[in-house]
Amino acid sequence: MVTTPSQPITAPRVSKVEGLKERSRALREPVATEILQDTTHFSEDAAQILKFHGSYQQDNRDNRIKGQEKDYQFMLRTRNPGGFIPAQLYLALDQLSETYGNHTLRATTRQGFQIHGILKRNLKTVIAEIVRNMGSTLGACGDLNRNVMAPPAPYKNRQDYCYAREYADNIADLLTPRTGAYYEIWLDGEKAITAEPNPEVVAALQRNGTGTIFHDKEEPIYGTYYMPRKFKCCVTVPGDNSVDLFSQDVALVVLTNAAGELEGFDVYAGGGLGRTHNKEETFVRIADPIGYVDKADVYDLMKAIVATQRDYGDRFNRRHARMKYLLHDWGVEKFRAKVEEYFGKPIQPFRPLPEFQYLDYLGWHEQGDGKLFLGISIENGRIKDEGSFQLKTALREIEQKFALPMRLTASQNLILYEIDPADQVAIQAILDRCGVQRETAIDTLVRYSMACPALPTCGLAITESERALPSILERIRALLMKVGLKDEHFVIRMTGCPNGCARPYLAELGFVGQSPSAYQLWLGAAPNQTRLSRPYIDNMEIDDLETTLEPLFVYFKKNRKKRESFGDFCDRVGFDTLRQFAATYEPATTAKRTRHRVGVYDPAYSKLKAAAEQHGKPMTALVNEAIEAYLKTLE
Numbered sequence: 001m002v003t004t005p006s007q008p009i010t011a012p013r014v015s016k017v018e019g020l021k022e023r024s025r026a027l028r029e030p031v032a033t034e035i036l037q038d039t040t041h042f043s044e045d046a047a048q049i050l051k052f053h054g055s056y057q058q059d060n061r062d063n064r065i066k067g068q069e070k071d072y073q074f075m076l077r078t079r080n081p082g083g084f085i086p087a088q089l090y091l092a093l094d095q096l097s098e099t100y101g102n103h104t105l106r107a108t109t110r111q112g113f114q115i116h117g118i119l120k121r122n123l124k125t126v127i128a129e130i131v132r133n134m135g136s137t138l139g140a141c142g143d144l145n146r147n148v149m150a151p152p153a154p155y156k157n158r159q160d161y162c163y164a165r166e167y168a169d170n171i172a173d174l175l176t177p178r179t180g181a182y183y184e185i186w187l188d189g190e191k192a193i194t195a196e197p198n199p200e201v202v203a204a205l206q207r208n209g210t211g212t213i214f215h216d217k218e219e220p221i222y223g224t225y226y227m228p229r230k231f232k233c234c235v236t237v238p239g240d241n242s243v244d245l246f247s248q249d250v251a252l253v254v255l256t257n258a259a260g261e262l263e264g265f266d267v268y269a270g271g272g273l274g275r276t277h278n279k280e281e282t283f284v285r286i287a288d289p290i291g292y293v294d295k296a297d298v299y300d301l302m303k304a305i306v307a308t309q310r311d312y313g314d315r316f317n318r319r320h321a322r323m324k325y326l327l328h329d330w331g332v333e334k335f336r337a338k339v340e341e342y343f344g345k346p347i348q349p350f351r352p353l354p355e356f357q358y359l360d361y362l363g364w365h366e367q368g369d370g371k372l373f374l375g376i377s378i379e380n381g382r383i384k385d386e387g388s389f390q391l392k393t394a395l396r397e398i399e400q401k402f403a404l405p406m407r408l409t410a411s412q413n414l415i416l417y418e419i420d421p422a423d424q425v426a427i428q429a430i431l432d433r434c435g436v437q438r439e440t441a442i443d444t445l446v447r448y449s450m451a452c453p454a455l456p457t458c459g460l461a462i463t464e465s466e467r468a469l470p471s472i473l474e475r476i477r478a479l480l481m482k483v484g485l486k487d488e489h490f491v492i493r494m495t496g497c498p499n500g501c502a503r504p505y506l507a508e509l510g511f512v513g514q515s516p517s518a519y520q521l522w523l524g525a526a527p528n529q530t531r532l533s534r535p536y537i538d539n540m541e542i543d544d545l546e547t548t549l550e551p552l553f554v555y556f557k558k559n560r561k562k563r564e565s566f567g568d569f570c571d572r573v574g575f576d577t578l579r580q581f582a583a584t585y586e587p588a589t590t591a592k593r594t595r596h597r598v599g600v601y602d603p604a605y606s607k608l609k610a611a612a613e614q615h616g617k618p619m620t621a622l623v624n625e626a627i628e629a630y631l632k633t634l635e
């Protein structure tokens with residue numbers, strides 16, 4: 001029996017950000033006033049509201065000098081459901097990053113692009129240019145629904161994939177902020193040319209149901225206060241976990257009938273990875289199965305879930321304001337019952353699903369209609385030109401010549417599609433000439449790794465991440481060689497703080513910034529990202545990487561089951577066993593411990609990189625040769 005929603009409890013006190021949202025006049029102020037001022041940066045209050053427009057105020061932390069003004073700059077993030085980037089938008093972003101940014105583009109872990117390094121005086125030009133080129137940054141950050149993810153594979157002959165992309169677009173439309181502030185501030189009121197919204201979405205927006213819609217003309221779903229915190233969704237298909245669905249606030253799984261027609265969706269809710277060191281009220285959580293919904297009801301169910309979090313999410317403690325805490329505090333049954341009150345009917349039982357797989361879609365594939373698609377690996381998502389590696393130039397040349405649509409992936413890579421088979425050789429030749437490695441040549445540790453940006457742009461970073469991971473992966477590969485696991489690979493992810501932007505808690509080996517030169521080590525997640533990892537070491541100095549990991553790898557080699565992955569193994573044997581073995585472990589060879597510094601400034605790393613370029617060899621090949629030469633000296 002479903003009742004109408006009870007009145008949400010009004011929090012006696014709310015956080016400062018709630019007041020800012022209320023006074024912002026639907027996200028207009030103080031941004032509208034301060035953008036006109038000739039200053040290098042916004043006030044703190046305006047910077048909070050600016051996030052809803054897709055921009056973060058940052059400073060280059062490498063340039064901080066005590067007593068001097070910070071080197072202020074802005075990060076802009078695009079919002080493109082399912083990672084879709086038309087060729088025209090890509091070329092515009094490429095040009096904007098050259099003219100106004102730091103000459104790089106960064107593919108994010110939620111299928112968006114970021115430009116870093118924009119000055120305040122150029123922010124309006126850059127946003128306006130993005131919108132005029134079919135893009136948007138509205139709602140890419142802030143307390144509302146973020147970029148909606150979907151599998152990036154552009155299959156044309158798989159109806160389920162087509163539905164996943166279509167519904168990701170529609171849910172993004174449903175939950176887009178309606179305020180006119182964005183166009184008033186950045187385009188002087190000029191309206192963007194966008195595709196007509198889906199009529200079912202328009203109808204859903206007008207249907208009040210049982211309290212899901214506010215009587216607020218400007219923001220019918222969000223109302224004056226928007227959401228208590230960020231909100232994240234994805235739509236995927238059975239078996240495809242290219243979107244890390246268990247980390248999402250809401251994940252929908254497309255279910256089709258035998259004829260391939262859409263029937264409805266399985267629904268998961270309550271995932272989230274952000275946490276704070278030493279704050280026990282914050283923790284990582286994977287999404288729970290909530291139930292099944294028919295396709296006709298999916299928008300109403302999404303509205304009901306959003307309304308539940310909107311009205312009952314914690315508006316006082318922002319650390320505790322994500323929907324995962326509501327699920328944790330209430331339990332699934334109570335959460336489901338509250339959602340049903342808004343939904344107006346019972347949610348149907350969850351339908352069984354096959355096992356999920358992690359898929360990265362790198363390399364050449366048929367897209368199902370005679371055309372091809374190509375997945376290109378972007379190390380840590382950074383599209384740049386550096387020495388003989390000219391990925392940015394290659395993509396520009398390809399887009400100028402072939403105007404291919406693009407889909408960004410949730411693992412910071414990209415897919416070019418609609419490729420005429422006659423153009424395959426020419427496209428591959430551009431990539432080869434520009435030093436972009438084919439997926440088969442990439443070290444598998446690199447292929448399955450991710451790092452967040454961290455220093456120098458992220459204001460919350462405690463340690464290096466993007467700049468440190470390449471040298472750390474080299475060291476791990478060398479260690480695997482040493483213990484006789486030369487071809488082994490597993491998912492490694494690193495973040496510069498516990499917020500978890502590169503989803504390290506779903507990696508088999510996760511590094512989480514703990515103090516300037518130390519990381520927490522998380523182990524035991526499933527290789528298909530369906531189980532969380534757990535903290536194995538709280539504070540590992542990066543110098544101790546080899547001494548920490550070597551016993552684990554040796555024990556893994558000796559005791560793993562056939563084809564058991566590192567994450568599954570650590571989970572199965574348990575951390576007590578691993579710790580016991582590590583405590584008594586004597587390295588077979590007494591390899592001298594070397595001092596390592598974190599990041600691109602690591603002298604050993606820079607030397608190796610220069611040698612690799614000079615000899616035209618991958619860095620791993622040089623490391624392997626050096627290890628083999630060293631081992632020979634011991635024989």
Ligand code: SRM
Nearest residue numbers: 108109110112272273274275451452453457458499500501
């Ligand atoms: Fe994130 C904050 C970068 C995906 C959890 N994230 C930030 C900020 C904006 C730092 C800040 O608040 O000042 C980072 C900007 C760094 C920079 O210099 O660019 C930042 N987050 C990123 C990106 C670019 C990382 C990347 O390697 O690609 C990702 C952008 C995705 C996008 O296109 O929208 C990114 N962030 C994530 C994810 C992964 C995901 O969404 O799938 C998470 C964990 C999942 C989750 O939300 O539970 C994530 N970011 C956070 C949090 C912790 C939120 C929480 O629940 O406590 C923060 C801090 C905050 O919100 O207070 C944060």
Ligand code: SF4
Nearest residue numbers: 452458461496497501
């Ligand atoms: Fe910044 Fe932390 Fe996110 Fe890395 S994980 S980008 S350091 S907030």
